[in-house]
Amino acid sequence: MKKNATGIIIFIFIAQLLMSSAFLIIKSYGTPIEFDVGFGTAPVIDGVVDGETSEWASAEKLEIELFHNLTNPSDGLPIELWVLQAGSNLYILARFDLNDHSSSEYDKEFLGILIADWDAGLDFTDAKIVQFSNMSTNNYSYLDHYINDTVYYGDMNPNGDGAAKLEGNQIVYEFSMPVENIEGGIEDVELDHGDTFNFKIIFGKTAIYPSGIILSNIISIHLQYPPGAPDLPIEELLMSISTIVIFSTIGAFFAFYIYRITQLKKEIERIRS
């Protein structure tokens, strides 16, 4: 009997360990560059940084590099990345220089932003791309795609905006995309305040996705709540209150049980005497 009992206990714990291992599939990946993005004045999406209106002045400014191979980053292309929120949109600007940028080699250049849902790790399912058809005549188009198993499909209802402009060897790409937009459906990642999303900045010289992508890097952006909004979302607030209530109740019952144990000791001593 004792042997059986030990066997059953061992079985319970092995079963417990096996089950907890079998159902957990979490993607492991390197830590992307992380930053918080607050609010400012909405810039005009035209590919030009207007110094007179101080647009982008309140943006979070970051200098990153785009790499050929993210697992072995070397010889990156340095780019300036500016990010800000205004109204119900997220704005992203990328600015960089390339030698002979106006040459025909870059005529079909593109810069895109791939977005992964907050709980999807590095599974990027939404793409916003500014694709040049002819850089010398400044002809480009803004594309909103969704990605299914590495295949890019055009959105039925594209949203957001994008623009680009080359001046000398320096190019500016500007993007805007809606936050808290529930109408995007399954084609778009729904960006929410208070959550952190992974964004992949991609760059290429031929309009083929994803094989045309030659440089990329990943950043992680935490979208702050608008000014005046509560620090904690209602779900988190409810969760915190529930946690306090539940553990306080258990604690109170436990304290009552300890009190009963001390009473029991007195009772035993009374009976003995």
Place this chain on the structure above:
Amino acid sequence: MSKIKKENLKSGTVNRKPKLEEKSAYRSVVLSAVIGGILLISSIFLNGGYLSLVISENFLFQTLDITIRVLVILFFFIFMTISIGNYKELTGKPLDFKFIVLIFIFSLIQSFRDSIVFSFTLVGLLLIIVYLFFIQEN
């Protein structure tokens, strides 16, 4: 003469035995309750979201974190069942199903913040109850 002495000696041994059992049962009540309390405090930190053992996204560490959180609750259930079972025995009443259900709820509810921990705790608790039922039957 010798017979009376012998009877006295025998009855003394008989009296001492329940006293000893009583003492050891009371010690078990207290010790199990203390361990249960330590596990409850650990559970408040781990399952209440105030402390995370692992920050890494690594699968192995995440599994370890969840396993520890589940085991803390399961051991809380086991020790509290032992403690309350012995307490009830000392008061002369058996541990009825009502109390087991109460400890079951108090244990399971500790994992309400995490669905994975909740699922494995539920399975673990049910397995323990099935095991206790078998022991009782035997």
